[in-house]
Amino acid sequence: xxxxxxxxxxxxxxxxxxxxxxxxxxxxxxxxxxxxxxxxxxxxxxxxxxxxxxxxxxxxxxxxxxxxxxxxxxxxxxxxxxxxxxxxxxxxxxxxxxxxxxxxxxxxxxxxxxxxxxxxxxxxxxxxxxxxxxxxxxxxxxxxxxxxxxxxxxxxxxxxxxxxxxxxxxxxxxxxxxxxxxxxxxxxxxxxxxxxxxxxxxxxxxxxxxxxxxxxxxxxxxxxxxxxxxxxxxxxxxxxxxxxxxxxxxxxxxxxxxxxxxxxxxxxxxxxxxxxxxxxxxxxxxxxxxxxxxxxxxxxxxxxxxxxxxxxxxxxxxxxxxxxxxxxxxxxxxxxxxxxxxxxxxxxxxxxxxxxxxxxxxxxxxxxxxxxxxxxxxxxxxxxxxxxxxxxxxxxxxx
Ligand SMILES: *Cc1c(COP(=O)(O)O)cnc(C)c1O
Numbered sequence: 001x002x003x004x005x006x007x008x009x010x011x012x013x014x015x016x017x018x019x020x021x022x023x024x025x026x027x028x029x030x031x032x033x034x035x036x037x038x039x040x041x042x043x044x045x046x047x048x049x050x051x052x053x054x055x056x057x058x059x060x061x062x063x064x065x066x067x068x069x070x071x072x073x074x075x076x077x078x079x080x081x082x083x084x085x086x087x088x089x090x091x092x093x094x095x096x097x098x099x100x101x102x103x104x105x106x107x108x109x110x111x112x113x114x115x116x117x118x119x120x121x122x123x124x125x126x127x128x129x130x131x132x133x134x135x136x137x138x139x140x141x142x143x144x145x146x147x148x149x150x151x152x153x154x155x156x157x158x159x160x161x162x163x164x165x166x167x168x169x170x171x172x173x174x175x176x177x178x179x180x181x182x183x184x185x186x187x188x189x190x191x192x193x194x195x196x197x198x199x200x201x202x203x204x205x206x207x208x209x210x211x212x213x214x215x216x217x218x219x220x221x222x223x224x225x226x227x228x229x230x231x232x233x234x235x236x237x238x239x240x241x242x243x244x245x246x247x248x249x250x251x252x253x254x255x256x257x258x259x260x261x262x263x264x265x266x267x268x269x270x271x272x273x274x275x276x277x278x279x280x281x282x283x284x285x286x287x288x289x290x291x292x293x294x295x296x297x298x299x300x301x302x303x304x305x306x307x308x309x310x311x312x313x314x315x316x317x318x319x320x321x322x323x324x325x326x327x328x329x330x331x332x333x334x335x336x337x338x339x340x341x342x343x344x345x346x347x348x349x350x351x352x353x354x355x356x357x358x359x360x361x362x363x364x365x366x367x368x369x370x371x372x373x374x375x376x377x378x379x380x381x382x383x384x385x386x387x388x389x390x391x392x393x394x395x396x397x398x399x
Pocket of ligand 1: 020069070071072073114187188189190211212213214223224
């Protein structure tokens with residue numbers, strides 16, 4: 001077996017949680033077993049995706065589901081489905097869509113690096129709203145009427161980035177879109193937990209919703225979920241799955257693809273670059289069962305104890321430690337370490353850099369460095385790493 005060390009890498013202490021840059025969430029033993037089991041046997045991918053999709057549909061309260069290569073892949077596939085439906089010519093032409101409607105309306109304030117996944121399918125954004133609050137020029141955020149005013153014959157759909165504070169509210173956007181027969185694609189990649197979001201976002205009427213499989217669900221880092229309308233999920237499936245078969249033999253499960261709707265067999269679609277392996281599907285489905293049954297909730301107290309160990313090791317240092325979060329939030333508790341930069345004579349950026357370059361390398365949450373604060377998330381740490389982490393931070397804080 002080749003190890004990270006064989007390749008010249010030193011494994012880090014990951015105190016950031018399930019971030020993609022550092023490899024995502026820890027996979028529970030049952031998920032790893034499913035991966036290994038799945039790798040030793042062979043099944044037709046269409047049948048596997050249909051079966052996984054049935055269970056995803058149950059758990060999300062939607063018509064259909066698909067295991068994708070991450071939530072970003074769900075966005076590309078969902079966009080491709082909305083652009084093409086079952087039109088074989090369009091499926092073949094993507095990402096070029098000059099001769100059919102390809103515009104997605106998006107709130108300017110919901111633009112993010114992840115929307116490249118929508119544009120990758122060929123869609124073009126039409127932005128609405130203004131960043132008035134950020135620019136100190138006003139007090140209002142994007143409003144639902146602005147979407148409707150932007151709809152034209154070139155509009156294909158609406159893209160919505162879901163968050164607890166997203167504006168305008170998703171139901172208002174859906175109402176405006178559906179009034180014009182336009183579908184709404186929702187990015188909910190990071191909106192789990194809470195578990196109820198698995199079904200509640202789709203229940204608002206979204207046509208397609210994408211989730212990450214490698215964040216809170218704790219499946220393989222390279223997996224995700226697309227769920228929603230049966231016809232759209234079917235279109236996404238045929239644009240992702242390998243199509244190297246004969247039309248007169250091709251026999252996809254009818255709940256995945258209604259063959260009658262197709263005029264022939266498409267060639268590999270734009271989603272063929274986003275393939276998911278059989279063992280990844282099995283591992284994700286195992287993780288999804290664990291997540292949705294609340295199996296991870298039991299770890300909260302252990303995680304909290306890890307943070308207490310770290311905080312107590314830092315007493316006397318020029319920093320204020322605060323543990324945040326509650327078990328009801330269904331999220332890992334976090335420890336914020338607010339550094340007295342003046343007393344220390346170093347900034348939080350300096351400390352963060354020192355931790356990354358130390359032995360062992362330590363990566364902490366870096367979202368609040370500008371405010372002088374390090375954030376510790378215990379999800380990807382082991383119990384014996386807590387004292388080590390505390391020691392390293394203590395050293396950087398002048399111990
Ligand atoms: C993580 C994330 C994604 C990408 O999800 P992957 O599963 O890593 O592809 C997309 N959008 C948002 C808002 C995210 O947080």
